[in-house]
Amino acid sequence: MQPRRVRAMARAFRRSPLLIAFALGSLLVALTPWLGMASTGPGGRGPTPPPGPVPFDQQTAQQSPHHGVAPANAMEPMAPVLDRTGWTATASDEETAKENGRAANVLDGDAATLWHSRWSGTPAPLPHSITVDMHRTTVVSALVYQPRKDSPHGRVGQYSISVSTDGRNWGSPVGTGTLADDTAAKTLAFAPQGARFVKLTAVTEAGNRGPWSSAAELNLLGDPGTPAATVDLPRTGWTATASDEETAKENGRAANVLDGDAATLWHSRWSGTPAPLPHSITIDMHRTAAVSALVYQPRKDSPNGRAGAYTVTTSTDGTTFGAPVASGTWRDDDTVKTATFTRAANARYIRLTVTREAGNRGPWTSAAEIRLSGPANPAAHGSWSRITGFPLVPVATAVLPGDKLLAWSAYAVDRFGGSNGYTQTAILDLKTGKVTQRRIDNTGHDMFCPGIAMLADGRVLVTGGSNAEKASIYDPATDAWSATADMNIARGYQAMTLLSTGEAFVLGGSWSGATGDKSGEVWNPATRTWRKLAGVPATPAMTADPRGAYRADNHMWLYATSGGKVLQLGPSKQMHWITTGGNGSLTSAGNRADSQDAMTGNAVAYDVGKLLTLGGSPAYENTPATRRAYTVSITGGQVQAARTGDMGHARAFGNSVVLPDGKVAVFGGQAHPVPFSDATSVLTPELWDPATGRFTPLASMAVPRNYHSVANLLPDGRIFSGGGGLCGDCATNHSDGAVFTPPYLLKADGSPKPRPVITGDVPPRAAAGTSLTVGTEGAVASFVLMRASAATHSTDNDQRRIPLTSKATGTGTYEVALPADKGVVLPGTYMLFALDAQGVPSIARFVTVT
Template identity: 30%
Template sequence: MRSRRSSILTIATSLVLALGLSFGAISLGTIEGPEEVGQWSAPIDVGVIGIHAALLPNGKVLLLEHIYTPGKGNLAKVFDPVTLQVTDVTLPYQRNVFCGGHVFLPNGKLLISGGEINLNPGGEVGEGTPDSTLFDWTTNTWTETGTMAFARWYPTDIALGDGSQLVFSGRDERGQERIKQVERYNPATGSYTTLPPSADQDTNGLYPRTLLTTDGKVFLAGPDRNSRMFDPSNNTWTALDKMNHGRREAGGVVMLPDLHTVLTAGGSSTNTAEIIDLNDPTPQWQYTGPMAFVRNHGNYTLLADGTVLANGGGTDPLPGPPALEAELYDPSTGTWSTMAAQQVDRQYHSSAVLLPDGRVLTAGDDDGLPGEMTTVEIYSPPYLFQGPRPKIRSVPSSIHYNDGFMVRTRQAAEIQRVALIRPTATTHGFNMDQRYVDLGFSLTNGNLAVDAPSNGNIAPPGYYMLVILNGNGVPSIAKFVHLD
């Protein structure tokens, strides 16, 4: 599927070539190159609907969907975006992790909490399961882990600074009641503990949008308009300002790189966006620049330069007119810029993740059209067309809190930014754990002396992509490091 704008550009380009004119000889104001709007790859069939997508610490992407085989679990694949190789990693035992919550553990394994209890085609949708599952990226294998006290369908998982994980919300095993109780997962024991009643979550619906703050609290922002702050140290909630737009069902929420400003955009058939500064004494939502397109069920991905890519989505009711053109949000200006258009209509049940080389993979969609749902597309942002990339020669495989480490690069004198980016796991338009952490650094003996984060509230323990950027905003290919 191609947008009308893309078709017009193709016709205009053909006319210029037919007339024997060069692009340098005339000015076509509507024609923009990849250095301005980026570039999408052609769709690549990977044999799975990427409803859930997770970037593994080896640079490959785990994709899984709702289809399952009798006697087994969900269809799942691991896709290598460099070699384009696809590996089947279908769950070998009966388990339906579709519509579960997911988060990376400190050892890099992916925890999936809950999902659907039903394993039979034609059964009821939305009945939760208390089961949890781990995916080991080093062996491409699945194992069972602790069982929650409550069944959960559409829960949200979030990593805390101490290395544990919290699970919020979800629907029960009958598909009727939303779970108010919050549970904590202990990776060392593989078990869950239910928090006391003061931690019960009364608002914000299914797949609540949660973000870790630098003081160790959890900020909830959507899908309803209520904002709340949870303090894991005493298991209490504090009500904060309400969003201006109202409920943003299937909207996006992103913690920006300063780690105290939160962006919410789209959802509920709107193109509006809002920000809130959690460092303010009385944080209040205020509108920022609107998007050019309505994005219900869109995806919002932090890029290697700290900007935010919005792609996919469309207008309700589903399937409504799609938003094929991507958009880029610049936190420094509070404005969106329209980017290149993807070919495939990706709305409900789509996903997107940032890759180590700075590109973005988008997958999924569940509109019933054959031949499109099992494809992925890969977007190259404009920063990949701004000249040579810096290159990391070496970096320690492990770095430690409140400690320094060296990054060796021949372009050290050109580097203007060093950052850690947490691998992302996305479903239903929400990336449950993405995080961009700027690092302090200095030029030392022709290399970079870099300061690791001071504690886990700034960057929870686990694997990260380390990236360096030059003065043109061009990122290196990231190197994976383990932070503890």
């Protein structure tokens, strides 16, 4: 065998020890009866469960989270599959002359029978639609589309999904997107809501082979764990009581579900004679409020007492409880569950009654935390758009001029597995919502898990990842990818930033490539070559991750300043100044106040020389995330860090975006990070205000966004949030995204606020230190530059917000000054926003600062 192939196989085995994982899993299963399995009783940590497969979060701890084996229930959706008994299906047209292509075939459980649009005689033109009538109203959150497997003809490409309660009034689509041209089942998610009818409309055929549409099977998913258009209700002053609780052998009091600590539990009485099912716990808000969902977080340390079958009832007086507003059966796992009410209830008391333990292990019930959600106020909490489907999991994204969003993943649309030399990409047109897919072969670069830097001329530099030494460039002006020189050091999970000199700096990245110190290097745009920085080792900037460099030098937070210098401010608790001239240097900048290491947290520059760091955890996975946030301020060469207000939720794998008004929005993440898992997902975004240092909740997300998710500020002042997963045939692939409209754009009724308008032509290019003449409709209060950014793996080192000085030179005309210091305004593409006195932003104009 050739030495190169031997090295490649060894590297792949080291990074993807599937055989080891399977062997360990089998060994653990075999040895379970002999490894401390004596029962300890249902309380405390509960009785030891019977022997079974190694849980997925334990499996991933034993191996690379990129190449972990799928959970045992990998094909089971995270939301329940609704029972199709009594359902019917109709279609806009169907083939009956030359084949049995009736709509009813999508509900017969036989993937060999099809619905097919009419093709005999004169084919029915696109679009085609098929409608499922459930004959009852229920909460529905996704449509699962199974393409035919015998032929590619009729696979759905562009699609839309609409829902209705009566079959006549459909409203705007709840989901749109583009599907990959393959035979894999597609889960098309949308914001959960009550509906009876669900319509799938095929706009194009995936391969453009003809005017046809087909489907082998359609399923619908129910309540996935978060309601639409809701927000967490503040728990201040709340109390909890239970039908029974364990107090003799553990602190299992009901009050523990409200303390914000998932390690403390309410547990039904188990010592002595266990209290029989059903068990109930009642939340008293001590005020009447509109409530639309109950959020239940199971205990994580043991499966005992997980709620299975349940009902939720409400009361205004604590005595009379009406008919259930929600009921169902939750899965036997540790994911956060939500009971979405069929209607909002004005109530003071909310009671969760559990009639069966999820795993039928015993007569027990437990809960780590319980929260309640109410209808969101758009002016305070913002709102979400429909969910847009992508033909891949958007693991990395970059904002482009022309209202485009570039996304890419790996060699396949939903999985990865090595250095294949090509990458799946997609571009979302933000004006039309259309998503186009393209496979990039010409660079020989599988760009999975890369470093990214937005270059001075507006191009996107992507380095390393699966093809660990490669570097590629995307040019939005020509919509073309090209290769540039390979890096000196092969890397994956490295960090990058553009420098004030126009060069690009990279550091770390031990996930891929040979082991050893991943010291810094710099790419020169003039020579298109890389220069090693022997004086910038990665080791001092590592976290203390128990898996060593493989995990400890990942996803560093970098902030470029004047003279080619960079501040490395995390995720390690120790910070460093880096110079990039000559061989470079790395010197201590002190610790980030009292912060611990915060891997898979992030940092965002919300003002000149001012950054906010959020969340993360001491190790990459399987360690509790933190709620803490810190500000880091740079004055000259001095760095000061201080703790600011805590987030309402602990988060790792979250994404943060600075807004034009200087506030920072944070999306998604997990309280206990486990790659490829939706357990402990945080579905409530939060908004940090630099004026107060406090976080406030925003409208809940419909889809978890954890590992491999992204978020980006868009040119209209909204935010794209998407992705998560990329783990093959598992239940946590989220090949979609949605746009969040922040509250600064909305009135209380959800209608848009009036916003400033930039008029006339704005120069597309301007030099640092010069001024722009900008016209507006009426008076505005200020202007700000927001750097076009790129995100992956919770990290976006390209983000920065630069408030500008301006003066009125006439009615609706302003002279806007650009900073002269290129350490403040890095060269590159920016979005120029005008803001009114209330902080409402205009739609941006793109400007390249040279």
